[in-house]
Amino acid sequence: MKSSLTFFLILNLFFNLTYAQVTFKANVSKNELGINERLRVEFTMDKDGDNFTPPSFEGFRVVAGPNQSVSNMFVNGKRTFSKTYTYFLSPIKKGPIVIEQASIEFDSNIYKTTPINILVKNAVKLPTNPNDPNYVVAENLHLVAELSKNKVYINEPVRVMYKLYFAENIRPSDVNPIDVPKFKDFWSQNVETRRTIEKELYKGKMYNYVLWQQAVLYPQRAGKLKIAPLTLDIQVDVPTKRRDFFGNQIYTQVSKTISTNQRVVNVQPFPEQGKPSNFSGAVGKFSFDLVTSKSSLNATESLQATLKISGKGNLKLFSIPELVTPKFLERYDPEYSDNVKISLSGMSGSIQNTYTLIPQYRGKYPIPPINFSYFDPSSKTYKKVSTKEISIDVINGPIQNERKQNYSGNNINNENNQTTIGSFEFIKQKTSFRPILKKIFFKSNLFYFLIIIPFVLILFFILFIKFKPNQITSNHKKTEKLINSFLGKAKKNINKPNLFYESLEIALINYLKYKLDIETSELDKEKIKEKLIKRSVDKKVIDLFITILKNCEYARYTPSSQTSMENDYKSSVRAILELNKEI
């Protein structure tokens, strides 16, 4: 029994040593709290456990943690060990909230805490320690970024001022900028400040303040542009309750890093409506002038033409429109100069381009008006300004004498024009008018008529001249044929008198037969004569015929000479021809 008891004791001792003595607890800083307060939760174990699993902390937001801490103490040879996980929680909702179990593992045993009930109440006034220097600094030191406008157009100036407010009881002694704002998407210009201490109301309380930094910003694009915060590291002297030997307050120095809240500038784009084509981004209020140093001069002398834009606006952020001049007014590159002051309200002053111009020839050189347009943010409209037209008279000098090659050339093409050496000519006093709508000759009816006429004439001539001689010759040929057909035989026999006269007679009779339509029975000289008279043939011809016929009869009986034969032949030919003409 005794031995069994000692065994139990030893066993008990052993168990105590090994696991019976393990504690794992959850502690909270308070069981009731205001919603604006924080809760600290500690999970403590006196052994070195592993695999800690925190509860879900429903109804709370974990502000910080888990912070793990281990303490190992030996007091009078006794070892005390503890391992703590700490959480800082901030309640989200009001009412009872349960912090669930947390678990941890030790020697392959799992230990759990008991759930804890928490009651969250209404917000309570946080008890503060008014003597805590950090608290004093937090309450009495403010860094503020002040914008002159929140809503601007592109290139409309915005003033940003960084003011450091501090209450009268504290004294900032050393200020180090940590993060100087870079104004991305802005054209910026810092404006110097004197950083003197002044007084101003801030949140209903009188503060001292220092204007730490100020700048003029010209937003370069539309949208919500953030202005990066300014961060300062400030050493502040805070008075304590203690006093020194002489009764003066003792100050403690507190270091505080403070930054401005992030400010956003809402930058509007330019309205599309009525946007001029030559708009180059000038915003403000401007006037635009063109001034020339001379209005009349001699050729090859020089004059200065100055294009000047003056007024208020983003003068440095746009370019001056270019001067346009006639082609023979030689223009050199402009000289730029500006007189722009940058103040808190933005840029003001003037910018100008000065051109040197040299006319080459005599004449008149009008410089056309030059347009410049800008956006006026106060009226939210585009405004156009233009210079007046300036005319430069060149009194003396050579006259332009360019080689003319007028390609489009209605009649004035391609001549080397040497004639233009003279002054501008006066109007003509004499003229003769003609109708504008003149008749076109080419391809007109008259034109075609005149083309056709010679061909018609030629046709007419051909008909008239060629046809007539043809008739004559053909008649001639006919009779010749006729004579040949009748007298051919006679002609052949001209050397034989008997045969000649025989054939001549037959020929004549045949001819008469053919011509007068008479029968062979009627062949009698008298009858022939009658018929011929009837046909009203000339008497001479009739006689000729009759005599030839008689000769033929005689020749039958009397020999005839060669000459008479030839005579008879000729006269018969004549007779036939004459008769042929008459009938």
Add this chain to the structure above:
Amino acid sequence: MFKLLKFIIIFNCFYAVSQSPEELFRYANKAYNDGQYERAIKYYDSIISIGQHSPELYFNLANSHYKLNSIALSILNYEKALLLNPKNKSILNNLQYSKNMMLDNFTILPRTDIELFFNSVLNFTTSDGWAFIFIISLWFFVVLLFLFIKSSKPFLKRVLFLSSVFFLILCLTTLLNAISKEKFEKNSISAIVAINSESFRSEPNIRSEVLLTIHEGTKVLIVEEVEDWVNVKLINGNSGWVLKRNLYPIIFAK
């Protein structure tokens, strides 16, 4: 009866206009001399609206516009005067003064000598002039051909044949000239840019790329028209599109 009618018509015409062109011309010249250029322009324009013109009229009108610094209108009228009276020295002289005022200075595209020669031949006279020469040479040809056929002497025949062939060639070339000149006159209408600066675009729409900007007074050659747009060619050979309403075509119209 007919004469009376004619008289009435003519009388009414003058009554409507109230002044003869010569009278208007005198008034205009007087106004010009008094420095009242706007009034002078009104008078000159009224002569044109009657339907009468002359190179001197356009010359005086151009002078008036020059005095008022309107570059485009003065160049336009000098060009019109030159159309009626090419090679006139005073017109060319004053045109040069007008051109001094221009902003553009394009270099002229160089052309070959052959091109220049053909151009100078073609520009010897108008299409009507060529047509007239054609008719005369045609007549000569016909007469000579006829004489050639009729004549019997061999030497004379040879001479007549050669000369008729010559006139045949002449008449064919003049006809060709007349045709091409007429085509040229119809197709190559030039114009003057009317406004201070005009965009010279690659396509006939407002979205297309602006090739360059041409200024008042620049002479362009009209190539073709598409709706409100005109394809034009500059003297430096560039071609592009401009708005039709910003051009003054060099054509005669009432």
